[in-house]
Amino acid sequence: MRGKLEYPSGLIELVSVEVEMIDPEYRELWLGYDYTCPGGEYKSTMAIPITDSAGMAHHFFEGLVEEARRLSEIDGEYSEGLGFFLSNKSSTFFLIKNLCQQVINVLSMEGPLEENRLYIDLSTTGIHFKDPSKSLSGMDFDKRLKVFMNRAKEKISQGFYTLAADDLEKARALCSNSPIVYKFLGICHRELGHLDLALEMFLRAMDLDDKDKDTYLYLEETGFFLDDMEFCENILKEMLNLYPDDIRGLVELANVRYQMGRDYMSILDKAFSINNDETREVILQTFVFKRSKSQNPEPRLVSARDVSVMMGVPLETIKGLVKMNRIPARETGQRGEFVFDKDELKAWMDVYNRYGLMNNEIERAKDKFNGHSDQGMALLT
Numbered sequence: 001m002r003g004k005l006e007y008p009s010g011l012i013e014l015v016s017v018e019v020e021m022i023d024p025e026y027r028e029l030w031l032g033y034d035y036t037c038p039g040g041e042y043k044s045t046m047a048i049p050i051t052d053s054a055g056m057a058h059h060f061f062e063g064l065v066e067e068a069r070r071l072s073e074i075d076g077e078y079s080e081g082l083g084f085f086l087s088n089k090s091s092t093f094f095l096i097k098n099l100c101q102q103v104i105n106v107l108s109m110e111g112p113l114e115e116n117r118l119y120i121d122l123s124t125t126g127i128h129f130k131d132p133s134k135s136l137s138g139m140d141f142d143k144r145l146k147v148f149m150n151r152a153k154e155k156i157s158q159g160f161y162t163l164a165a166d167d168l169e170k171a172r173a174l175c176s177n178s179p180i181v182y183k184f185l186g187i188c189h190r191e192l193g194h195l196d197l198a199l200e201m202f203l204r205a206m207d208l209d210d211k212d213k214d215t216y217l218y219l220e221e222t223g224f225f226l227d228d229m230e231f232c233e234n235i236l237k238e239m240l241n242l243y244p245d246d247i248r249g250l251v252e253l254a255n256v257r258y259q260m261g262r263d264y265m266s267i268l269d270k271a272f273s274i275n276n277d278e279t280r281e282v283i284l285q286t287f288v289f290k291r292s293k294s295q296n297p298e299p300r301l302v303s304a305r306d307v308s309v310m311m312g313v314p315l316e317t318i319k320g321l322v323k324m325n326r327i328p329a330r331e332t333g334q335r336g337e338f339v340f341d342k343d344e345l346k347a348w349m350d351v352y353n354r355y356g357l358m359n360n361e362i363e364r365a366k367d368k369f370n371g372h373s374d375q376g377m378a379l380l381t
Contacts, residue, residue, distance in 0.1 A: 012037045012068050014092060018126030018136065020045055020166065022103055024113060029103050031060060032126075039072035053101035057093055095127055114173070124148070124170045145174045152184055161188040179210035183218070190222055198222045213243050220252055224259075227292050232256045247271050251282045258347060259288070259295050265354070272355060280355055289328040289348045291341075299341035301330070307340055311349075313362055320369030326361050 013036045020030040027050040034043050046063050048056050099122070106119045113119045124144050126136035136144050148171040155164035165188040171181045186201030202219040216239035223232040236253040243249060250271035257264040271279040291299075304322075308315040321327040322338060328348055329338040352358040 012065065014064065015130055016126060016128040016134070017096060017099075019099075019123055022107070022119070022123055024107055029056065029100065033064070035064065035068065037068035037072050039068065042068075042071060048100070050100075050104060050107065053097045053104060056100040057097040060096060061093065092129060099125070099127070114176075120173050123173050141174050145171055145178075148174070149181070149184075156184065156187060159191075161191045164188050165192075177208055179205040179208035179215075182208065183210060183212075183215055186218060186222070190218065190225075195222055195226050199226065211242060213239055213246055213249065217248060217252065220256075224252075224256070224288075227294055229256050229260045229295070233260070245274050247275055247278045248282055248286070250274075251279065251286060255287050259291055261295070265350075268351065268355070276355075280357055283351065283355060284326070284357065284361075287351065289344045289351075290330070291344060296341065296343070299330070300343065301339040302342055302345070303339055304329075307345065314366070316369055317362060317365045320365030321361065323369060324361070324365060326365070 015034040015036065017031050017033045020032045022029055029048045029050055030045060031048060032043065032045045034041070036042075044067060046060060048059050048063075050056065102118070102122055106113070106116060106122055109116060109118075120141075124136060124141075128134040132138060136147065139147070148167045152164040152167040152171065155161070155167065165185060168181055168185045168188065171178070172185070175181060182201045182205035186198045186205065189195075189201060190198035199219070199222045202215060202222060205215055206219065216235055220232045220235045220239075223229075223235065233253065233256050236249055236256060239249050240246065240253065250267055254264040254267040254271070257267065268279065268283070271282075302310075304318050305315060308318050311318070318327070322329045327340070328344040329340060331337075332339055349358070352361065
């Protein structure tokens with residue numbers, strides 16, 4: 001009599017696979033995949049050398065099993081323990097093998113790959129083994145585009161900018177003339193610190209007739225980080241031709257002109273005459289009084305104690321203003337020590353006094369920080 005059938009101890013369920021990238025130069029197929037195993041539920045990616053389809057499929061499954069074994073802390077050889085629980089093993093293997101063969105075939109075709117519809121299809125495809133309705137392979141290009149854009153928006157909202165950029169690159173492959181794709185790519189690259197790429201993406205969005213004011217502001221902000229004030233001024237003037245009463249645009253233009261050493265108070269006055277409360281709020285949130293080295297190569301420095309005497313407020317209040325990012329301060333290299341540039345400080349005092357911000361900020365700093373001198377400094381950069 002046969003013994004009782006026992007299930008393998010390391011049960012793996014492959015849930016889905018998705019093409020992340022086809023790299024013709026390095027001859028690699030990058031697959032993303034979801035699976036469950038005794039260690040839990042996982043998302044992962046794998047680079048598969050492009051050789052023959054059967055070898056590529058075996059490479060994928062062997063890599064998956066090894067990864068699951070490691071994550072689940074299970075010992076033993078592939079043949080001894082870890083079984084797949086898929087829709088069925090043979091058909092799952094066949095589907096991935098078939099995908100690999102299609103990649104091999106498309107790379108042998110002539111002509112630019114980015115114009116090859118089959119290449120675009122393969123670069124944005126995926127298979128969901130548990131719920132075929134979620135398979136990208138069963139969706140037309142328009143539906144895939146919506147999937148990638150929705151995923152990218154969600155990831156941006158969560159701060160996962162690298163993952164969002166991956167989805168946006170797939171969206172760009174499907175629709176290379178969509179300004180919103182380039183705008184979101186610009187946002188991701190800006191947040192990741194890739195400022196040159198961000199600038200390129202925002203400019204491309206505008207070339208595709210994106211005239212939204214937030215796109216202008218993203219572009220100007222990137223130029224500001226790159227210390228190109230003339231570029232920023234031109235972008236803001238173009239924006240204000242379309243949105244002449246936009247408070248954020250006016251304050252940003254005033255900030256740029258301040259950085260360039262030009263008249264800026266008249267622009268702040270205009271913003272204040274349109275909406276004084278919003279102007280105050282935007283000044284507090286965005287106006288940068290600290291100048292870059294290129295704009296202010298020889299700062300005239302004074303100590304925090306000098307500023308305390310000059311303003312007639314306690315030293316702890318000055319420290320509190322620094323912690324609140326309300327006063328332009330510079331690090332000295334010593335813990336808890338900072339200095340101020342006279343010209344930057346004068347501009348800050350002029351603006352805060354002129355628009356009724358100074359007294360409130362001083363009172364807030366007094367209430368929050370006086371008597372807590374041991375707290376760390378949060379310096380403007």
